[in-house]
Amino acid sequence: MAEPASGPLKPADIMPAIAGLTQLLEANRFEEVDRLLKSVKVSHAAPEIMVALLRITYPVRGKRLRHWSKLLRDVRAELSARHLDSERILRGLA
Amino acid sequence: MAVYQQNTLPFAPDEVLGVAIGTPNPDDLQQRHVGFIYQIDDFGPRFCHFAWHYKLEDEPLPPDYGWGPSGLDLVNKTVIAAYVALLKQNARDVPYSIDYDDEVCYFDNNGRYITQPIGRGLTCATFILSVFSQLGFNLVEADTWPERPDDAQWQQQIISVLTRYVLPEHIEAVKQQVGAKRFRPEEVAAGVISENIPLNFSAAHTLAQEILQDLYPS
Numbered sequence: 139m140a141e142p143a144s145g146p147l148k149p150a151d152i153m154p155a156i157a158g159l160t161q162l163l164e165a166n167r168f169e170e171v172d173r174l175l176k177s178v179k180v181s182h183a184a185p186e187i188m189v190a191l192l193r194i195t196y197p198v199r200g201k202r203l204r205h206w207s208k209l210l211r212d213v214r215a216e217l218s219a220r221h222l223d224s225e226r227i228l229r230g231l232a
Numbered sequence: 233m234a235v236y237q238q239n240t241l242p243f244a245p246d247e248v249l250g251v252a253i254g255t256p257n258p259d260d261l262q263q264r265h266v267g268f269i270y271q272i273d274d275f276g277p278r279f280c281h282f283a284w285h286y287k288l289e290d291e292p293l294p295p296d297y298g299w300g301p302s303g304l305d306l307v308n309k310t311v312i313a314a315y316v317a318l319l320k321q322n323a324r325d326v327p328y329s330i331d332y333d334d335e336v337c338y339f340d341n342n343g344r345y346i347t348q349p350i351g352r353g354l355t356c357a358t359f360i361l362s363v364f365s366q367l368g369f370n371l372v373e374a375d376t377w378p379e380r381p382d383d384a385q386w387q388q389q390i391i392s393v394l395t396r397y398v399l400p401e402h403i404e405a406v407k408q409q410v411g412a413k414r415f416r417p418e419e420v421a422a423g424v425i426s427e428n429i430p431l432n433f434s435a436a437h438t439l440a441q442e443i444l445q446d447l448y449p450s
Contacts, residue, residue: 146306149248149272149313156314160343190311193367197337227307230368 147186155187159194168202171195176205180216185227188213192231234425234442235298243269243277243299249309249316251360251424252279253417253443254297261448262386266356266417268363269299270313280316282359285328285397290320298447300425304369312367319343319363327402328394329353330387331409334374338362351405357420364423370430371423372415377433383414418443 162171175195180188192210199206210231217224235253243250252269255261267281267289277293293299302309326338326345329352338354339362340346354362364371387410395403422439423431431439 147310149270149310149317152311153272153314153317156311157318160318164344185307186310189307190314193308193311194315196368197340197366222307223305226305230370 147184152186152190156190156194159191163195163198168198172203172205175203175209178209178212180209180212183216185217185220185222188216189227192228196231233446234439235300235421235446237447238277238293238297238299239295243271243293244301245271247271247277247301248306248313249302249304250277250299251302251421252277252281252293252297252299253421253447254294255447264417264447266360266421268316268360269293270316272313272317278317280319282326282328282354282356285353285394286325288320288326288359298443300421300443303425303427303429312364315343315367316363326359327353327398328355328390329402329406329409330355330390330414331406331412332358332361332374332415334361334365334370334372337366339366349405350401351408355415357415357417360420360424361415371420371426372436373430373432374413374415377413377415379411379413383416384411386414387412416440418447 159171175191178188178191192206192213195203195206210228214224214228217227248271250269251266253264253266255263256265257263265281267279269277269279271277278290279293279297280290283289304312331352332354336348338346338348361371391403391406391410394406418440419436421443422436423429426439
């Protein structure tokens with residue numbers, strides 16, 4: 139999920155990641171999801187993947203996912219470093 | 233222009249997310265319908281919408297519908313388009329009802345509808361609000377919405393039709409909600425296309441009127 143970014147991804151590019159994440163959540167494999175969030179290398183990940191991870195897991199962020207908040211902080215910093223509008227992209231998640 | 237007619241200006245090939253609004257029954261222009269429009273491949277835009285009680289549909293965008301692009305940034309548009317494309321297989325068994333509580337979580341972390349107390353459910357418009365809410369977006373400031381007499385009239389009409397499709401206990405509970413604030417399709421469409429969410433009622437109403445002008449030019 140943390141592949142080098144090479145231009146904007148299309149919806150079809152990230153559907154497998156969303157489907158896989160959804161399956162993990164459906165199976166209540168929260169520890170695995172949390173490990174996944176922890177393992178994201180934001181300096182190499184595409185913005186669409188990072189935002190998908192944060193938004194799909196948003197409903198369970200506080201209860202089961204210890205690394206969600208740190209990932210949000212890291213993604214915010216990374217998007218800013220790439221001169222992307224992090225406040226606009228991450229709105230509603232703070 | 234706030235929205236464009238699909239049969240005169242089709243959803244652009246490079247757009248991925250927007251809102252579609254139209255009139256399901258040409259004889260009743262007051263009854264409007266709204267849903268997501270998304271595009272993930274070269275086969276044209278899809279219309280994902282909550283059509284009716286237990287009927288979540290995903291089909292090609294009808295040519296007589298109007299569409300407007302999402303006001304979000306491209307990153308979020310891409311994420312939400314992908315999420316909506318997967319909704320049909322996840323979010324089923326959604327009941328229809330007229331009340332909406334923006335504090336309630338309608339979907340679980342898998343995108344599946346959480347069974348609510350009897351009589352609760354969604355409309356085509358609140359379906360959109362709830363999906364955005366699931367992903368961390370508030371399209372509207374719900375507490376600024378007024379209760380309007382003509383909405384109660386619409387709610388009564390819906391109940392008279394819904395009676396034929398649902399269990400008596402569901403309809404009895406829905407009847408208790410008549411008079412609840414209503415998020416009209418054009419107001420929710422305004423929330424989708426606006427770059428300045430959440431919209432308060434005044435802003436949504438103004439943009440909604442523009443949408444209606446575009447849909448039904450006089």
